[in-house]
Amino acid sequence: MGIKLEELAYQQTAIKSVVDVFDGTVKNGFDNASSQGIRSNIISLSKEQVQENIKSVIQENGLSEEIAKLTPEQELTIEMETGTGKTLVYIKTIYELYKHYGFTKFIILVPSVAIRQGVLSTLETFNKQLEDIYGFTPKAFEYDSKRLNKVTNFIEEQHPQIMIMTLASFNSEDKILNQAKREDLFANIPFIEAIGRTNPIIIMDEPQEGMDTPNSIKQIAKLNPLFKLRYSATHKVSKNKLYRLTPYDSYKDGLVKKIEVLTVTEKNDEATLKLELAEVQNAKGSIKVKIKAWHQMASGKIQFKNTGWLKDGDNLGEKTKNTSYLNYKIERIQKSLRTQKWTVSFTNGTEILEKQTSGNVQSIWNLQLEWLIIRHFTKKQKLKEQGIKCLSLIFIDKVSNYVSDNPIIKNIFIEKYLELYPEFHNNQIPSAEHIEHIQGSYFAKTGKGEFTDNESSMRKNSEVFDAILKDKEGLLNYGNSVANKIEFIFSHSALGVGWDNPNIFNIATLSNSYSEIKKRQEIGRGLRICLNDKGHRVYDKVDVSDAERINQLTVIPNETYETFVTQYQEEIKEVYGTPTAGAGMTHTHKGTPQNEVRFKRNDSENINKAFKRFWKALAKKTNYTVAFxxxxxxxxxxxxxxxxxxxxxxxxxxxxxxxxxxxxxxxxxxxxxxxxxxxxxxxxxxxxxxxxxxxxxxxxxxxxxxxxxxxTHFAKNPPQFIHRATALIKNIELEEMLRGLDYKLTNETFPFNFEDFVKQIDDKRFTPTPNRGIFDKTLVDSEVEHKFALSADNDDEVICFLKLPAYYKIPTPIGDYEPDFGIVMKRKSLKNGMENEFYFVIETKGTNDINDKRALKESEKYKIECALKHFAVLGVEVKYKAPFKEYEYFKTEAQKEIRKVQEIKAD
Structure with missing residues (x-):
């Protein structure tokens, strides 16, 4: 079929960001980049010139220097959300670097066999199309210690070379590349040293997977890279970050699939979040219990442990710091007369019994696989009509549960498949051969190249193994090959990073893993936009309903996966500073549809005229300069x-x-x-x-x-001293930055879209505002915003208000700032009887005091102070006030401001 290469704007920006770092360097050629039979990469720019180029790039991409983490080290970071095509981005970057500067030596460093194969497959898939665009094809090959002639060619060739290597191929002194005493050395020096003389550009694919350990850093340094380019969605180490495609941007712009989380529960037995009634205290006073549950630790890890003593009315989410339990409020603690066992009932209908863990692994697996198959069949029928093949991915807890004398998970799958197939296929019964062919399994290899758990069983299945690993296009089509027939792919961990397929529409997790990065990567296996049988990507319209959506990934988690998905969204909110910066998740229970919430524009002429006047004053854009x-x-x-x-x-x-x-x-x-x-x-x-x-x-x-x-104090405890000193200096830097911060108006303005819009959200995410809201509902992210919106909607002195749109961003040196509310108030003067409008922009927080360090992060405080300077240059019409916890306090402050203006006008 041939997957078609697309010209995507965000990918071009990521490519250009790297290319522009080398702007101004002399183009490499035989005369200036060859010596003693070795063709090298060279740059004629000074380190200072490179740094200036880097600063220009991050400024163009809207990143602050703090986010970019500038460093003189020759490393560049590209952050792209999983599923948005980073492999193709860095491959095209190689082509562009040769085209612009004549760089010829590139090493793609990968942490696993799956990622290596993914790179090789991508190169093979787009080889011809890229040659048509650029007019050349680099020599790309997989490093093999038994074929050192390819390494020799890599060192000598004038033509662009791409060597794909795993870290394991050279990360210890006994590896062949590091050996100094061999008959086949290049110029009597170890191959690692000869490669180092080429000054390769090293592309680090998923560098957080072991490439930043002390030994790895040491071994990579031997390659003497001209630059290291880091590509990942989940960087642990970031240096000179040039480009960032966030989850928020990816979901907002429809660059990846939307996520549905299908929680599967048994009656009175919570399967998505494990609970255990561990202890009961029935002394004087109220009855109390300890419940074992998943706690969100300060370190970010999730730990299954006991709570403190809980009583009626306590919220488990608040006690465990785990937002997934926020619907678990204790309704009643009671002891049965018949069984003499204690029971805790929650307001959401869940009950847990004394000394029993809610959830049985095999019964949960039954339900997970049942709903995976139902979703698969339902989507398959709809997608096949459009030439799209549906694939499902299942992560299992251990290989022996799929490949052994008693493969529990495989047996459950076959049982459920046989049970459900007739319902979707006119009561036909599938053959045993059909059921075997639609399953494919990919399990990790050991360091010796052997398959884990059961080598002989896996080797019999090597054809399937290779089909999943290598035949990506075959998996995308129905037909008679091994890959064509596969619809359900089983994996343990090897496909948790690096491998993906655009037509994965369902993922079930039958495993117990609490690593946040691993869970995010597992979801990422199915985030890519799907392909049809002609190799074209099929996109959904922006306003498509969930019922008609094609690109929808259904995630069917185990008891910890639901916890991660919720925490993942909280993490994205924290990192990127916006409550909508995360997956557009639709929470369903056994397929129950969500309410569709429509936001309608207020039809009051007075409100709309007042708002247009307000927006005209508010919409002016600014930029800033800083002098330290x-x-x-x-x-x-x-x-x-x-x-x-x-x-x-x-x-x-x-x-x-x-x-x-x-x-x-x-x-x-x-x-x-x-x-x-x-x-x-x-x-x-x-x-x-x-x-x-x-x-x-x-x-x-x-x-x-x-x-x-x-x-003296540094010597006592250096790490602690450095930690505290860093915090102090950063605060001083921010304060000095504010002193030298200057905003200027630009000629640009923010547009405003008055069209009605629809969101798939629950009723806790919006507040009805029919009286004075620009829309009849207002999106809210907290109880503070909810109360503020209600009060504003019922205030007779308010003409109109709205939650400011996410695109209304004020640039600051520490990242963009998004204020909360815009309000238009009216007040009649007692002296002349004239009624005037007053414009306010508001930031709501859990405090009214900007110096309240418990309620405000330092970054929040400084963004507010930057915003004060921004609004000051907009003119006297718009007054910015922050922070506010209660509407009443804002009203008091607003009245002071109004009186001040009225007194000036009266004079």
Missing amino acids: DEEAIISRSREALNQINIADYVAEVSSRSISAITEEEFKDDFGGSESYKLRANYTALDLVEELSENTSLSYNTTFAIIRDIDH
Whole structure:
């Protein structure tokens, strides 16, 4: 069929971002980039010129220097949400770098076999189409220690070369590339050194998968890269981030599938979130219980442990810091007269019994696979009419549950398939051969290249294994080949990152894993926009309903997966600063449709005229400049660091002897503890490096700060001192930034779309505002916003108001800022009887005090202070007020502002 190459604007931006870093360098050729038989990559730019290019790129892409994490290191970061085509992006970047600058040596570094095969498949798929565009084809090959002649060609060739390698191929001294004593050396030097002389550009695909360990950094450095380019959706280390395609942007622009989370439950037995009634306290006063549940820890990990004592009315979500449990409010704790067992009932209908864990693994698997097959059959019928093949992916807990003498998961799948098939296929019964052919399995290999759990069984199935790994196009079509017939793909972990297929429409997770990154990557296997049998991507219209949507990924989680999906959305909100910055998730229970909520524009002429006048004043755009006083930063930072007081760096050794292990808990005896003072192996140079890295200050500036401070407390506990010093210096940088921050009006304005719109949301996400809202409903993200909107809608002095659209962004040095509400008020003057309009922009928070550090993050405070400067240059018409917790307090402050204006006009 041939997958068709598309010209996508966001991909072109990502490619151009890297290409522009080298703008101005002399083009490489035989004369200037060859020496002693080796063709190298060279750049004629100074480090300062490269840094200026990087700054220009991030400014053009709207990233602040803080987000970009600027560093003089020769590394660049591209962040692209899973499923948006980063592999193709970096392959096309290679073509562009050769076209513009003549760079010829590229190494694609991958962490796994699955990702390596994905790269090779992408190169093969688009080889001809790229040649038609660029007029050349790089020599691309997979590194093989038994074919070192290809490495020799890589070193010598003038033609562009791409070598795809796993980290494992050179990450220890005994690997062939590192060996110095061989008969087949290149120019009597180890191959790793010869490769290093080519100064390759190294593309790190998923670098968070082990490429930033001390040993990996050391081994990669031997390759002497001209630059390292990092590509991932989940970077742990980020340096010189040039481009960022966020989950918010991906979902907003329809670049990936929408996600449906199908929670599967049994009656009175919660399957999506495991619960256990661990202990009951029936003493004087109210009855209390301890419930074992998944807790969201401060570190970001999820831990299954006991709560403290809970009583009627307590909310499990609040007690565990886990938003997935917010609908679990204790309604009643009771003891049965008949069974003498305690029961806890929740307001959402769930009940848990004493000493019983809610949820049985195999019964949950039954329901998960049942609904996966139902969703698969339903989608298959609709998609096949449009030439789109439907695939489903199942992650399992261990390989033996699919490949063994008693493969539990496989048996459940076959049973459910046989049971459901007739319902969707005119009462026909599928043959055993058909059921076998529609299943494909991909399981990880060991370091020795053997299949895990059952090598012999897997080798019999090697044809299926290869079809999944290598025949991507075959999987996209119905036909007679092995890949054509596969519809359900089973995997343990190997397909959790690197492998994907655009026609994965359903994912079930029959495993127990609590790694947030792993869960995000698993969802990512099905996020790509689908392809039809002619190789064309099939997009949905922007206003398509869920019933008609083609690109919809259904996720059927185990008891921890629902927890992750909710936490994932919270994480995206925290990272990207907008409550809508996450997957457009539709929560369903056994297929129950969601309410469609339509937002309608208020038809009041007075409201619309007033709002148009307000928007005209509000819509002016600004940009800013910043001037830093370096001496002030040095002086203030030095003073602040001298105030740091650090306790002694100690290690505590404690003893606990386990005396008994019961079904409920471990019992132990405390045997005592001792503390020991320790010394850290840190130097003043380490302090300079760490502070410079953490604060983005130059080495010279950092050295000027620490040169004359008292180093006593640094020596006690260097990591703690560096942590506190970093926080202090960052705050000083922000304060000095504000002093030198200057906004200017541009000639641009924000547009406003008055069209009605529809959202798939629950009733807690909006507040009815029929009286004075620009729309009859207002989107809200918190209880504070809900109360604020209600009060504004019922205030006779308010003409109109709205929650400002997400695209109304004020640029600041620490990222874009989105204020909450715009309000138009009226007030009649007692002196002259004239009625005037007053315009306000509001930020709601859990406090009325901008200096309340418990309620406001430092970044939130500084964005508010930047916004004050932005609105100041808009003119006197629009008044910006922040923060506010209660509407009444805002009204008091607004009245003060109105009186002040009226007094000026009266004079």
